[in-house]
Amino acid sequence: MHPKKIIITGGHVTPALAVIDFIKRTHPDTEIVFVGRKYNNNRENTESFEYKEIRRRSIKFHHLVTGRLTRSISLQTITNLFTIPWGFAQAWQLLHSEKPDMILSFGGYLAVPVALVASWVGVPVYTHEQTIHPGLANQKIAGIAATIFISFPESANFFPKGKTVLTGNPIRESVFQTKKNVSVPSGLPCIYVTGGSLGAHAINVHIEHIIRDLVSSYVIIHQTGNISEYNDYEHLNRIRSTLPKDQQERYIIKTHIEDDEIGAIFQLCDLVVSRAGANTFFELIALKKPAVLIPLPLAAFDEQRKHAHILSEAGAAEIFEQDRPSNDLARTISKILTNRETYERAYQNLTKTYGTEATRRIVEELFPKSSI
Numbered sequence: 001m002h003p004k005k006i007i008i009t010g011g012h013v014t015p016a017l018a019v020i021d022f023i024k025r026t027h028p029d030t031e032i033v034f035v036g037r038k039y040n041n042n043r044e045n046t047e048s049f050e051y052k053e054i055r056r057r058s059i060k061f062h063h064l065v066t067g068r069l070t071r072s073i074s075l076q077t078i079t080n081l082f083t084i085p086w087g088f089a090q091a092w093q094l095l096h097s098e099k100p101d102m103i104l105s106f107g108g109y110l111a112v113p114v115a116l117v118a119s120w121v122g123v124p125v126y127t128h129e130q131t132i133h134p135g136l137a138n139q140k141i142a143g144i145a146a147t148i149f150i151s152f153p154e155s156a157n158f159f160p161k162g163k164t165v166l167t168g169n170p171i172r173e174s175v176f177q178t179k180k181n182v183s184v185p186s187g188l189p190c191i192y193v194t195g196g197s198l199g200a201h202a203i204n205v206h207i208e209h210i211i212r213d214l215v216s217s218y219v220i221i222h223q224t225g226n227i228s229e230y231n232d233y234e235h236l237n238r239i240r241s242t243l244p245k246d247q248q249e250r251y252i253i254k255t256h257i258e259d260d261e262i263g264a265i266f267q268l269c270d271l272v273v274s275r276a277g278a279n280t281f282f283e284l285i286a287l288k289k290p291a292v293l294i295p296l297p298l299a300a301f302d303e304q305r306k307h308a309h310i311l312s313e314a315g316a317a318e319i320f321e322q323d324r325p326s327n328d329l330a331r332t333i334s335k336i337l338t339n340r341e342t343y344e345r346a347y348q349n350l351t352k353t354y355g356t357e358a359t360r361r362i363v364e365e366l367f368p369k370s371s372i
Contacts, residue, residue: 004031008103015106034062091116095114112137125141126146149361151282182261199226202294292333310350
């Protein structure tokens with residue numbers, strides 16, 4: 001039997017990369033092709049995160065341009081409608097030239113034309129839903145998918161029972177690996193503050209307000225992002241330079257956390273302060289890290305608050321609404337670190353419901369006769 005060829009596409013890039021890395025390791029003869037956005041904005045030539053990561057893995061990348069359907073009507077909606085046929089034309093040409101054995105989608109509007117065209121030409125489609133409330137794209141794709149993988153048991157009601165499999169969300173391998181040492185002062189609790197790859201200005205502002213109190217008792221690793229509109233990294237670095245020398249050493253600021261650093265940082269930290277996206281949710285469970293979760297107010301279907309509520313109800317994390325005073329955040333951090341072991345133990349029950357073996361389970365479904 002010839003080696004399989006699989007096209008992977010979709011908007012949730014982190015779980016897609018986790019599955020790609022697992023397939024490359026366990027099924028090295030499988031040819032992987034990725035369909036996504038080469039640029040962050042089609043009018044600009046700034047390369048996207050997914051393009052950089054896929055090319056770094058020496059995987060063939062196809063740039064696809066298409067429109068997206070939205071629940072609201074605007075000028076952009078009308079523009080999108082005219083772009084959708086072009087997306088289907090590109091998908092048709094792509095499927096004809098690549099002739100894949102299967103499609104694995106990770107949701108998002110880019111995956112829709114690829115998945116639908118694949119179904120028309122008889123190529124089986126598999127899709128993974130990362131979020132607790134599925135988006136329009138995956139609800140469309142689910143109708144033609146052979147199997148739908150879901151992260152949250154709560155999202156099962158949106159999909160047909162007979163072909164829906166609860167796997168959890170694939171987790172990047174790097175969070176478990178210490179590839180590169182990160183040096184921090186010893187003897188104090190360590191807090192990892194992150195707003196995701198782009199950073200979160202609201203979180204950065206809170207940290208700015210309380211940083212002098214925090215570094216008097218803790219080591220802070222702060223991933224700020226570097227959105228030019230706010231220049232948070234430069235601003236916070238100036239504040240850092242005004243701190244006493246020993247406190248400067250306790251405040252480590254980075255615009256981004258590299259893949260070879262994240263495992264060491266998670267190993268070092270006693271507490272995570274972050275948004276509450278699905279990737280964060282499952283990484284916290286896998287690593288059993290207490291957290292202060294600051295839900296993004298504008299997240300689709302308020303999904304971040306739902307994620308945070310699950311961890312909070314279990315006793316593993318605390319929710320902090322970003323419009324509260326910064327001093328309340330400092331008090332919440334102190335509360336958790338004073339009772340850290342209690343929060344860590346709370347994760348034991350969560351791992352039974354929200355599995356951390358999603359990557360393996362998905363690949364086993366895709367390659368059922370193989371031993372992994």
